[in-house]
Amino acid sequence: MMGRPARRAGELAEVPPLAGITRYGSYVPFHRVQRKAFGAGRGARAVASHDEDAVSMAVEAARDALRGAPAPQALLFATTSPPYAEKTNAATVQAALGLAEQIASSELGGSTRMGLAALGLGLDVAAAGRSALVCAGDVVIGAPGGPRESQGGDGAVAFVTGPDGEAVARLLGRASATTELLDVWRLPEERFAKQWEERFGAEVLGPVLAETATRALKDAGVEPTELAQVILDATNPRAAAGLPRALGLKPEQIADGLEASVGRAGAAHAGLVLARTLDRAKPGDRILVTSLADGCEALVFQVTERIASARPHHGVDGWIAAKRDDLAYNSWLKWRGILPFEPPRRPDPERPAAPPMRRHERWKLAFEGARCTRCRTGHLPPQRVCSHCGAIDEMQPERFADRGCRVATFTLDHLAYTLQPPVVAAVLDFEGGGRFTCELTDVEPSSVAIGNELEMTFRRLYTGQGVHNYFWKARPRR
Amino acid sequence: MASNGIRDRVAIVGMGCTPFGEHWDKGADDLLVDACKEAYASARIEPDAVDAYWLGTMGSGVSGLLLSEALKIQYKPVTRLENMCATGSEALRNAAYAVASGAYDLVMAVGVEKLKDSGYSGLVSNRPPDDGTLPSMTAPAMFSLLAPAYAKKYGVDEGTLKDVISRIAWKNHVNGAKNPKAQFRSEVPLDKIKNSPRVAGMFGVFDCSGVSDGSAAAIVCRAEDAHKYTDRPIFIKALAFAAGPAEGFFNQDYDFTTFQEVVASCQDAYRQAGVRNPREEISMAEVHDCFTATELVLMEDMGFSPRGQAWKDVLDGRFDGDGPQPVNPDGGLKSFGHPIGASGLRMMYEMWLQLRGEAGKRQIRDPKLGLTHNLGGQPGRCVSFVSVVGR
Numbered sequence: 128m129m130g131r132p133a134r135r136a137g138e139l140a141e142v143p144p145l146a147g148i149t150r151y152g153s154y155v156p157f158h159r160v161q162r163k164a165f166g167a168g169r170g171a172r173a174v175a176s177h178d179e180d181a182v183s184m185a186v187e188a189a190r191d192a193l194r195g196a197p198a199p200q201a202l203l204f205a206t207t208s209p210p211y212a213e214k215t216n217a218a219t220v221q222a223a224l225g226l227a228e229q230i231a232s233s234e235l236g237g238s239t240r241m242g243l244a245a246l247g248l249g250l251d252v253a254a255a256g257r258s259a260l261v262c263a264g265d266v267v268i269g270a271p272g273g274p275r276e277s278q279g280g281d282g283a284v285a286f287v288t289g290p291d292g293e294a295v296a297r298l299l300g301r302a303s304a305t306t307e308l309l310d311v312w313r314l315p316e317e318r319f320a321k322q323w324e325e326r327f328g329a330e331v332l333g334p335v336l337a338e339t340a341t342r343a344l345k346d347a348g349v350e351p352t353e354l355a356q357v358i359l360d361a362t363n364p365r366a367a368a369g370l371p372r373a374l375g376l377k378p379e380q381i382a383d384g385l386e387a388s389v390g391r392a393g394a395a396h397a398g399l400v401l402a403r404t405l406d407r408a409k410p411g412d413r414i415l416v417t418s419l420a421d422g423c424e425a426l427v428f429q430v431t432e433r434i435a436s437a438r439p440h441h442g443v444d445g446w447i448a449a450k451r452d453d454l455a456y457n458s459w460l461k462w463r464g465i466l467p468f469e470p471p472r473r474p475d476p477e478r479p480a481a482p483p484m485r486r487h488e489r490w491k492l493a494f495e496g497a498r499c500t501r502c503r504t505g506h507l508p509p510q511r512v513c514s515h516c517g518a519i520d521e522m523q524p525e526r527f528a529d530r531g532c533r534v535a536t537f538t539l540d541h542l543a544y545t546l547q548p549p550v551v552a553a554v555l556d557f558e559g560g561g562r563f564t565c566e567l568t569d570v571e572p573s574s575v576a577i578g579n580e581l582e583m584t585f586r587r588l589y590t591g592q593g594v595h596n597y598f599w600k601a602r603p604r605r
Numbered sequence: 606m607a608s609n610g611i612r613d614r615v616a617i618v619g620m621g622c623t624p625f626g627e628h629w630d631k632g633a634d635d636l637l638v639d640a641c642k643e644a645y646a647s648a649r650i651e652p653d654a655v656d657a658y659w660l661g662t663m664g665s666g667v668s669g670l671l672l673s674e675a676l677k678i679q680y681k682p683v684t685r686l687e688n689m690c691a692t693g694s695e696a697l698r699n700a701a702y703a704v705a706s707g708a709y710d711l712v713m714a715v716g717v718e719k720l721k722d723s724g725y726s727g728l729v730s731n732r733p734p735d736d737g738t739l740p741s742m743t744a745p746a747m748f749s750l751l752a753p754a755y756a757k758k759y760g761v762d763e764g765t766l767k768d769v770i771s772r773i774a775w776k777n778h779v780n781g782a783k784n785p786k787a788q789f790r791s792e793v794p795l796d797k798i799k800n801s802p803r804v805a806g807m808f809g810v811f812d813c814s815g816v817s818d819g820s821a822a823a824i825v826c827r828a829e830d831a832h833k834y835t836d837r838p839i840f841i842k843a844l845a846f847a848a849g850p851a852e853g854f855f856n857q858d859y860d861f862t863t864f865q866e867v868v869a870s871c872q873d874a875y876r877q878a879g880v881r882n883p884r885e886e887i888s889m890a891e892v893h894d895c896f897t898a899t900e901l902v903l904m905e906d907m908g909f910s911p912r913g914q915a916w917k918d919v920l921d922g923r924f925d926g927d928g929p930q931p932v933n934p935d936g937g938l939k940s941f942g943h944p945i946g947a948s949g950l951r952m953m954y955e956m957w958l959q960l961r962g963e964a965g966k967r968q969i970r971d972p973k974l975g976l977t978h979n980l981g982g983q984p985g986r987c988v989s990f991v992s993v994v995g996r
Contacts, residue, residue, distance in 0.1 A: 473727070514855040536751075542805060
C-alpha cells in the first residue's frame with residue numbers, strides 16, 4: 128500500500144514534511160541526426176540547433192513547467208555542458224524566465240548524475256517549505272566516431288517542487304550513493320569526455336545501483352512489484368542491465384529509455400524519461416527513477432490525482448514527434464564547432480557589451496516590452512516615448528515571451544552570417560498589439576508565409592569574441 | 606511653424622563626379638580630389654574661391670579633416686555629416702541653406718565613400734556597442750520585406766511581381782549602359798536578371814545596387830550670383846527631409862508597402878516647389894533604387910503612380926529612359942553604383958547634365974523639373990530626402 132504515510136503512524140515527529148513535484152516541463156530540440164550517418168546502429172539522436180545550448184534548452188523546459196504557476200523561491204540548474212565555465216549559467220536561466228533577482232540560483236555539474244541529484248535537492252528545499260525550480264539541460268558531444276557521439280542526445284527538463292498537498296508526484300522515498308572511480312572524465316580544457324573500459328564500470332556500478340534502488344524502495348515502503356515504471360539511466364548501459372533481475376522486475380515495468388528517438392541527454396536524461404513517464408501516468412502509479420554516474424541517485428514517487436490538471440503544454444512525445452530528422456552529419460559537426468568551415472564574406476559577429484546588456488536585461492532575456500498606458504500601443508523593445516501617441520514615460524512593462532504572434536511579412540536572407548543559411552527573418556505582430564522583427568528558427572524556409580502563427584523561443588544567437596549572445600527568436604508552433 | 610523652402614534662391618553652378626566602381630587604385634582622398642577638381646573646373650573657379658564645405662560620408666573617414674587634408678583647404682569651415690544613405694543629399698541641403706542665409710557666398714557640398722576596402726560582400730556598418738538584440742538582417746533582406754507585402758496587398762502574384770522588379774533592373778541597366786561613369790555599363794537580358802542567384806527574399810543579385818567607391822561634388826551660390834560662374838545654372842526649387850519615429854517597427858498598421866518618410870518629404874517638397882501633380886509635372890527623377898522593389902514602392906509614394914498601380918506603369922515602360930516619365934536615366938544606384946555618401950550628389954549630377962542638355966545618349970527631351978530622392982535606413986524606419994530642381 129502507501130509507503131511513507133503507513134510508516135508515519137509510529138514515528139511522526141522524526142519524519143520530515145512531505146514534498147513532491149508540483150509541475151514539470153520538458154524539451155527535445157527540433158533536429159535529429161540518423162545513427163546510420165554515424166555508422167552506428169538504428170534510430171536517431173536529438174540535436175540542439177546551432178543556436179541552442181544547455182541554458183537555452185533548460186529555459187524552454189522551464190517555461191512549460193512554470194506556465195501559469197507562481198514564481199519559485201529557488202532555482203537549481205544542472206548540466207555537464209555549461210556554456211560558461213565561469214559565470215553563473217543559472218542566472219541566465221533565471222533572467223530568461225523573468226524571475227526576480229531575489230531568488231537563490233545555484234548550479235550543479237561535473238557528472239550526469241547531477242540532474243537527478245538537483246531534483247533531490249529541490250525536494251529538500253520543498254520539504255523545508257520553499258518551492259524550487261529544478262532544471263537540467265545538456266548538449267552531448269563526443270569525439271567523432273565514438274559511442275558518446277552517436278548514443279548521446281540533447282534535451283532538457285524542468286520540475287517545480289513544492290508541498291505534498293500540491294504534488295502531482297509525491298516523493299515516497301529516496302537513497303543516494305557516491306562512488307569514487309574513474310569511469311567518465313574530462314579535463315577543463317578538453318572538449319570530449321573519455322570513458323574507461325565499460326566492463327570495469329559495470330562491475331563497480333552495477334551493485335551500487337542495485338543497493339541504492341533497494342534502499343530507496345525500502346525508504347518508500349514500496350515493493351518492486353508495486354512499481355508501475357522504473358527509469359534506468361547510466362553512463363554505462365551494462366551497469367544498469369542487471370537491475371531488473373536483481374529486483375525481479377518485469378520487462379513492462381522498465382520505462383523506454385528513449386535511446387532510439389533522443390539518445391542519452393546527459394544530466395537531463397533521467398528527468399526527461401521521468402517527465403515522459405508522468406505524461407502517461409495514472410493517479411496512484413509508483414515510479415522509481417535512478418541515475419547512475421560516479422554513484423547513484425534513486426527517487427520513488429507516487430502519482431496523485433492532480434496529474435490530470437497539471438500536465439505541461441508540450442509532452443515529451445510531442446517534442447519527439449515535432450522534428451526534422453535529416454540533419455547532415457557535417458552540419459552537426461559545424462554546429463558544435465568540431466569542424467572548421469569557410470566563413471561567409473561578412474564581418475564576424477560583435478560581442479554584445481556588458482553595460483547595455485545589463486540596462487536592457489528585462490528586454491534581452493525576459494523579452495519584456497512596454498505598453499503605453501494611455502493609448503495601449505505595445506512596444507518591443509520597450510520605449511520611453513510612445514511611437515503612437517507621443518506620451519512620455521507612461522509605459523508599463525509587459526512580457527511578450529508567451530504571447531502568440533503572426534508573420535506580417537518575411538524574407539530569406541542568403542547573405543547574413545549564420546550556421547544554417549538562409550537566415551529566415553520576419554516582422555511579427557503579437558496578439559494584443561506589439562510588433563517585432565526577428566529571426567525564425569527550427570523552420571522550413573519554404574513554409575513561411577504571411578499570416579503564419581509563431582511562438583517565441585529563447586536562443587543563443589551566436590558567440591562573438593568569447594561572449595554568448597542570448598536572445599529570442601520565433602519558431603513555428605511545435 | 607512651417608517648412609518655408611528656398612525656392613529659386615540658390616543655384617548649383619558647378620559639379621563633378623568620379624566614375625563609380627571598384628577603385629582598387631584609389632582611396633577616399635583620391636576620390637575627393639578627383640570629384641572636387643572636376644567641380645572647380647566646371648564652375649571655372651580656383652579652390653580658394655570656395656568659402657565653406659559640407660562633406661558627407663557614412664564611414665570612409667571622420668571630421669572635416671578628411672576633405673581639408675586631401676584638398677589642402679586653407680583654414681576654412683568643413684562640416685562632416687552623416688545621414689545614412691541620404692548623406693550626400695544632406696551635404697547639399699545644408700550647403701544650400703548656408704548660402705541662402707547669407708553667411709557665405711560660395712560653398713561646396715561633397716560626398717564620398719570607399720566601400721571596397723572592407724573585404725566583405727554588401728554593406729558593413731560600424732555600430733556602437735549594443736545589447737546584441739538588434740535584428741541582424743542585411744540591407745537586401747530588410748528591403749525584400751516589401752515584396753511579399755506588396756504582392757499580397759494588391760493581389761499581384763509573385764511571378765508577376767518578379768517580372769516587375771526584374772524589369773526595373775533591366776531598365777536601369779539599359780540606362781547605365783549609356784553612361785560612361787556608371788559601374789555597370791552593359792545591358793543585361795531579362796532572363797539573366799530573373800534567374801540570378803537569390804540574395805534575400807525575392808531579390809536576386811541583379812535586384813541589388815552595386816557596391817562601389819566614388820565621390821561627387823556640387824558648387825552652390827545664391828541665385829543672383831549664378832551667372833558669374835555659368836550661363837546654364839540649375840536652380841533649387843525644393844529641399845525636403847523627413848526622419849520619423851520608426852513607427853513601422855512598432856505599429857501593426859504599417860504594412861510594408863510604403864515609406865511614410867518618403868510620403869512626408871515629397872509632400873513638403875511639392876509644396877515648396879508648387880508642384881500639384883507630380884505624375885505630370887516632374888519631367889524626370891533620380892530615385893533611391895537601392896533594390897528594385899524600393900523603386901517600385903517609391904513610384905507610388907512620390908505620386909508618380911496611383912496606389913497599387915506602379916507595377917503596371919513599370920510593365921508599360923512609363924519610367925523607361927524614353928518613356929513619358931524617365932526614372933533613373935543615369936542607371937540609378939542599380940547600375941551607376943552606390944558609394945553611400947556620394948550617391949545623393951551623383952543623382953544631382955545627372956540633373957545637372959540633363960537640365961543643361963549635356964547627358965549625351967541619355968538626354969531627355971526638354972526636361973523642365975527634375976526630382977532627386979535619397980533614402981537611408983529600411984522600410985518602417987528610415988530617413989528620406991527629396992529635392993526638386995529646374996532651370
